[in-house]
Amino acid sequence: MFGSIDPALLIASLMVNAVPIMLAATGELVVEKSGVLNLGVEGMMIMGAICGFAVAVVTGNPYLGFIGGALGGAALSAIFAVLTQILQTNQVATGLALTLFGLGLSSLIGQSYVGEKPPATGDVAFGPLAEIPFAGTVLFSHDWMVYVSILMVAAVWWVLRYSRTGLVLRAVGESHEAAHALGYKVTRIRMLAIFFGGALAGLGGAYVSLVRVPQWTDGITAGAGWIALAIVVFASWKPWRVMIGAYLFGGVTVLQLNLQAAGSAIPAEYLSMAPYLITILVLVIISSGRGRASLDAPASLGQNFHASR
Amino acid sequence: MDRLPRWADVALVPLISLLLAAIISALVLLFIGQSPVEAFEVMVDGALGSPYGWGYTLYYTTSFIFTGLAVTVAFHAGLFNIGGEGQAQLGGLGVALVCLSLPWPHWTLALAAATLGAALFGAAWAAVPAYLQAKRGSHIVITTIMFNYIAAALLVYLLVDVLRPQGQMDPATARFPVGAKLPTLDQIPGFNLIFQRPVPANVTLFIALAMAVVVWAILWRTRLGYQIRAFGKSEAAAKYAGINPTRIILVTMILSGALAGMMSINNVMGEAERLLQNSSEGAGFIGIAVALMGRNHPIGVVLAALLFGFLYQGGAELGLWTSIPIEMRIVVQGLVILFTGALDMMVRMFLARIFGLFRSHKLGAA
Numbered sequence A: 001m002f003g004s005i006d007p008a009l010l011i012a013s014l015m016v017n018a019v020p021i022m023l024a025a026t027g028e029l030v031v032e033k034s035g036v037l038n039l040g041v042e043g044m045m046i047m048g049a050i051c052g053f054a055v056a057v058v059t060g061n062p063y064l065g066f067i068g069g070a071l072g073g074a075a076l077s078a079i080f081a082v083l084t085q086i087l088q089t090n091q092v093a094t095g096l097a098l099t100l101f102g103l104g105l106s107s108l109i110g111q112s113y114v115g116e117k118p119p120a121t122g123d124v125a126f127g128p129l130a131e132i133p134f135a136g137t138v139l140f141s142h143d144w145m146v147y148v149s150i151l152m153v154a155a156v157w158w159v160l161r162y163s164r165t166g167l168v169l170r171a172v173g174e175s176h177e178a179a180h181a182l183g184y185k186v187t188r189i190r191m192l193a194i195f196f197g198g199a200l201a202g203l204g205g206a207y208v209s210l211v212r213v214p215q216w217t218d219g220i221t222a223g224a225g226w227i228a229l230a231i232v233v234f235a236s237w238k239p240w241r242v243m244i245g246a247y248l249f250g251g252v253t254v255l256q257l258n259l260q261a262a263g264s265a266i267p268a269e270y271l272s273m274a275p276y277l278i279t280i281l282v283l284v285i286i287s288s289g290r291g292r293a294s295l296d297a298p299a300s301l302g303q304n305f306h307a308s309r
Numbered sequence B: 001m002d003r004l005p006r007w008a009d010v011a012l013v014p015l016i017s018l019l020l021a022a023i024i025s026a027l028v029l030l031f032i033g034q035s036p037v038e039a040f041e042v043m044v045d046g047a048l049g050s051p052y053g054w055g056y057t058l059y060y061t062t063s064f065i066f067t068g069l070a071v072t073v074a075f076h077a078g079l080f081n082i083g084g085e086g087q088a089q090l091g092g093l094g095v096a097l098v099c100l101s102l103p104w105p106h107w108t109l110a111l112a113a114a115t116l117g118a119a120l121f122g123a124a125w126a127a128v129p130a131y132l133q134a135k136r137g138s139h140i141v142i143t144t145i146m147f148n149y150i151a152a153a154l155l156v157y158l159l160v161d162v163l164r165p166q167g168q169m170d171p172a173t174a175r176f177p178v179g180a181k182l183p184t185l186d187q188i189p190g191f192n193l194i195f196q197r198p199v200p201a202n203v204t205l206f207i208a209l210a211m212a213v214v215v216w217a218i219l220w221r222t223r224l225g226y227q228i229r230a231f232g233k234s235e236a237a238a239k240y241a242g243i244n245p246t247r248i249i250l251v252t253m254i255l256s257g258a259l260a261g262m263m264s265i266n267n268v269m270g271e272a273e274r275l276l277q278n279s280s281e282g283a284g285f286i287g288i289a290v291a292l293m294g295r296n297h298p299i300g301v302v303l304a305a306l307l308f309g310f311l312y313q314g315g316a317e318l319g320l321w322t323s324i325p326i327e328m329r330i331v332v333q334g335l336v337i338l339f340t341g342a343l344d345m346m347v348r349m350f351l352a353r354i355f356g357l358f359r360s361h362k363l364g365a366a
Helices: A007-033 A041-059 A062-086 A091-113 A127-131 A135-139 A144-162 A164-174 A176-181 A186-212 A224-234 A239-261 A268-289 B006-031 B036-048 B051-076 B084-101 B107-136 B140-162 B204-221 B223-233 B235-240 B245-272 B283-293 B298-321 B328-342 B344-365
Strands: none
Touching: A007 A041, A007 A135, A007 A144, A007 A164, A007 A186, A007 A224, A007 A239, A041 A062, A041 A091, A041 A186, A041 A224, A062 A091, A062 A186, A091 B283, A091 B328, A127 A135, A144 A164, A144 A186, A144 A239, A164 A176, A164 A186, A176 A186, A186 A224, A224 A239, A224 A268, A224 B140, A239 A268, A268 B107, A268 B140, B006 B036, B006 B328, B006 B344, B036 B051, B036 B298, B051 B084, B051 B204, B051 B223, B051 B245, B051 B283, B051 B298, B084 B107, B084 B140, B084 B245, B084 B283, B107 B140, B107 B245, B204 B223, B204 B245, B204 B298, B223 B235, B223 B245, B235 B245, B245 B283, B283 B298, B283 B328, B298 B328, B328 B344
């Protein structure tokens, strides 16, 4: 069944495929760890995709493009932050509205960029390392964003686990009342977390339009934001599991395309369903112990905080 | 906080929210170098300016009433059903299977059977996430989103490999038999005086309106409705009063899914007359906006559905007759959700302050 598929190339392309969802999911993980449920990931990703694309095309510099993408995502998340944290709006409704708004606005902005080609994001030059058979193709033949995404997971893991910032962030997510009583600025911390999540989602979106596709079409992120949301749950709010989840989802997509090309007997539709089915399966398994503790979900997830005292 | 007078709460808050959404939309139009006035004229003219336009507006309205009611029912139990999209697509499958199974002699029989099929399939698709929420505590927002994607993939598979007739290229079912054709408004005596050209709005509109009444009756006039609302207000209190949470979650989501599924008799049976890929075309998501805007009350839902029907048809006209891209209607929808659903509290607080000002003036004078 795998006869005509080169495993090294397969792993290499799944790593590339997983970058957008990994970045977005890592960002959303931080947001949810702070106790906020932002369902606008898809909207922030696609804003990042068009902003990154526009900046890269105008300046001719892919690096500026990625910065533009991150800023675009963060800008949309800023709206979410102000609405939910200061004006106390419903997080689910605001997130959904933001997704719709982002999808519409991105295609409005994107009108004049259809058919343009972005500047190429070069691979990192590892020199002789890239010549190693198998490992060279798998590990040392990527553009720098692939490494950034992995570093980002590591950084988030370290910060959440070992730093004071991470501890405070988690405290806010677990019990905003207690965190507030200890004198931490719940609203400010959550807003910063939301910006960070927006920037990472934007970065992921920019990767789609600058490297993965690379051109602009409407709705280019094609549901990646929703998958990122699913991965956070799949990973039960643990950074390294986000990476595993992203590679799994990315892998299934790549495998599906490869199997189709190789003329496999498994219908493509089953494979395209797989990521979603797996998410539900994981949800069912991890929530078997009943109650939130076993889920590892931040205890204040999705609850608005208003300092009354 | 001061309480608002009832008329302000029911009419003024949504109107101001709408106005704010319109102002921001106009700013976006100005920003991309288009004329908001011209856009508004084209939209009103295209959607409401002729019986033909109304025929399309009402057709969209019908779909949105169903999905809006679906979200409303779930919301009263404190459940967020984002899966309307998938439930509607599965409902479409139910309609198609019913319509293709028999050579229907008359549309009334076909309609009754297809409505049942649509409701059953939609309800079944909603029952799984409901069960997982009730029994396993799996977050229903996430599971229903996943079920949307699974439904889409399932339908692609069924349409490509199973239901597609031999020799047909596009992934769709065969055409439904003539006996399953629903009369459109231009074919109904009385209405045909107004609608002289063929329009897509059909008898399903009346079923949608009837369903709004049914939902109202269930929620506010039955024991079940009381239990649903009590559960939504406070799960702990409902449990203490002997209400079974598992049962309420399951029953509510089954009702919700059935309503979302029934949307398909409008678009699949009434309009396309065969099952196509992505038949629901985002109406499931619009349902969330409709329910938010309609304040989760059937009357509000019907009015909000009409508004969104207007936005949909007007937006399509914009795409046809002006250089404003059709995507503008997605921006406007996003803004309407933002202002009517999410920013509701802000408008309310603002109004409460103004009303409070008036009251203190009166007190000062006396």
